[in-house]
Amino acid sequence: MMKPNVLIVEDEPAVGALLAEAIASAGYATVVVSDGTTALDRVRSGDFALVVSDIRMPGIDGLELLRRIKAFAPEIEVVMVTALSDVERAREMIRLGASDYLTKPFKLDEVVSSVKHAIDKYQAWKSQCSHQRDLQVQIERQTRQIKEHLLSAQGQCARLRETVDTLQTTYDATLEALILALDYRDHESKGHAQRVAVFSEEIAKTLGLSGSELETIRRGALLHDIGNIGVGDAILTKAGELTDAEWSDIKRHVRYGHRMIQGIVFLRDAAQIVLHHHERYDGTGYPGGVARDDIVMGARIFAVADTFDAMTSERPYRGVSTYQDVCGELARCAGLQFDPLVVEAFMRIPETTWTELRRAVDLSTRHWKSETGL
Numbered sequence: 001m002m003k004p005n006v007l008i009v010e011d012e013p014a015v016g017a018l019l020a021e022a023i024a025s026a027g028y029a030t031v032v033v034s035d036g037t038t039a040l041d042r043v044r045s046g047d048f049a050l051v052v053s054d055i056r057m058p059g060i061d062g063l064e065l066l067r068r069i070k071a072f073a074p075e076i077e078v079v080m081v082t083a084l085s086d087v088e089r090a091r092e093m094i095r096l097g098a099s100d101y102l103t104k105p106f107k108l109d110e111v112v113s114s115v116k117h118a119i120d121k122y123q124a125w126k127s128q129c130s131h132q133r134d135l136q137v138q139i140e141r142q143t144r145q146i147k148e149h150l151l152s153a154q155g156q157c158a159r160l161r162e163t164v165d166t167l168q169t170t171y172d173a174t175l176e177a178l179i180l181a182l183d184y185r186d187h188e189s190k191g192h193a194q195r196v197a198v199f200s201e202e203i204a205k206t207l208g209l210s211g212s213e214l215e216t217i218r219r220g221a222l223l224h225d226i227g228n229i230g231v232g233d234a235i236l237t238k239a240g241e242l243t244d245a246e247w248s249d250i251k252r253h254v255r256y257g258h259r260m261i262q263g264i265v266f267l268r269d270a271a272q273i274v275l276h277h278h279e280r281y282d283g284t285g286y287p288g289g290v291a292r293d294d295i296v297m298g299a300r301i302f303a304v305a306d307t308f309d310a311m312t313s314e315r316p317y318r319g320v321s322t323y324q325d326v327c328g329e330l331a332r333c334a335g336l337q338f339d340p341l342v343v344e345a346f347m348r349i350p351e352t353t354w355t356e357l358r359r360a361v362d363l364s365t366r367h368w369k370s371e372t373g374l
Contacts, residue, residue: 003029004119005046009039009053009065010081015104019052019081022108023115036060040068048076049122050099050115055082055089063093070097074232075125077118081106095243097232121233128229136264143265192309195361197222199305200298202357206345207301217298220273224302227257227274251286254278273298277306280337292339300339304330304346307338308354323351 006028010016013034020030031046033039036059043051051069055062066078080093080101093101099118102111200221201214209217228236231253235246242250254275262271276290276299283291307330311321321329327347334340 003027004049004122005029005031006115006119007039007042007046007048007051008032009034009036009051009057009062011035011054011057015054015081018108019111022111023052026112026115028115028119036062036065039065040072043069043073043076050077050079050118052079052081052102052115055080055093063089063096066093066096066098075122077122079114079118094234095238095246097234099233125229132260139264139266191362192313193222193225195309195313195358196224196302196305198357198361199308199354200301202349202353203301203305203342203345204298206348207342209297213298216269217273217301219267220270220277220298221302221305223257223261223267223270224274224277224306225253225257226260227253227255229260230256251278254287270298272296273302275299277302279303281339282336285337295339300342304338304342308346312354312358323354 006023008016008019008023008030010019010032011034016032016034020032024030028050031042031048033042034057036053036057039051039053040060042048051065053062053065057065060068062080062082066080069076069078074097077099078093078097080098081104082089082101083104091101099121100114102114197218201218204214204217231249235242235249238246254277258271258275261267261274264271273296275287276295279285279288279290279295279299280303281292281295281300283289308326311326311329312323314320330338330343330346334343
């Protein structure tokens with residue numbers, strides 16, 4: 001396996017050499033340049049997982065270099081190096097997408113730790129992208145195989161149905177693995193996707209939906225936040241209030257997710273749920289501002305299931321709401337945020353059923369993680 005490449009941008013040769021030695025000792029390949037212009041040329045022509053850059057440099061400074069790198073290749077991680085007096089500016093870098101910052105004089109173990117963390121994030125991103133590509137190739141290949149069998153052997157229908165069932169299980173298991181991997185980016189919402197998928201399916205059954213409609217709703221709910229792959233960690237995990245620009249980035253995740261899965265045949269209908277899952281019944285949601293029946297039914301069902309799970313799950317910034325609190329909030333927002341028919345269906349389901357479903361999903365998720373070692 002090739003060593004990850006790290007580009008060091010430092011106008012002081014002694015500091016650049018020290019950084020290169022520390023990073024190379026951790027098993028990474030290093031390239032050292034002395035200015036931002038050269039750094040941009042190397043980023044455009046090379047294959048770098050990480051850029052470690054000083055903030056104060058002649059010509060293009062660290063802030064501008066960070067902006068240009070993130071505009072050209074947002075997946076590349078950036079660690080900034082700053083003097084003590086530049087700490088506030090370094091924090092601004094973090095908000096703009098830098099993975100970390102180091103203050104001079106720095107300790108070599110701090111350098112290695114920061115670099116390893118940034119490289120791990122980059123490799124996780126590459127793994128997720130590779131997994132998504134492999135999944136699509138696998139699905140398309142296996143779908144072609146199924147069609148060929150159907151055309152060539154009508155007498156093997158029963159056997160083919162069994163193959164389809166096995167393939168369906170493989171698809172769903174792969175989706176579960178992808179969602180569990182994404183959970184590691186957001187420690188506050190572990191198991192959320194699995195719960196809202198089951199909750200949405202239960203509401204859909206109460207509304208009289210069945211068969212492929214249930215599968216579409218379950219998959220759409222499970223994948224609703226898949227587009228967060230395209231949103232930076234600095235924004236997703238930010239503790240403070242988001243800026244308008246950061247909110248705009250967050251809102252793009254619905255379109256990212258829609259584009260990611262709409263080309264996969266068995267997820268095409270689920271992709272519409274991903275696209276609409278932040279729309280509101282009164283038309284004030286995003287990204288399209290669509291309303292009422294123009295919002296796909298799966299997304300209207302998901303909105304209620306998502307609110308129920310959010311209000312009844314522990315988060316660091318608020319406590320857990322009671323079932324009665326949830327019912328009150330859903331009733332208050334029926335016709336505004338939620339489809340009144342979906343709210344009514346939710347309230348027909350006994351509280352004990354919701355409790356049992358939550359326990360079953362949480363137990364299943366823990367069991368799956370234990371078996372896979374995730």
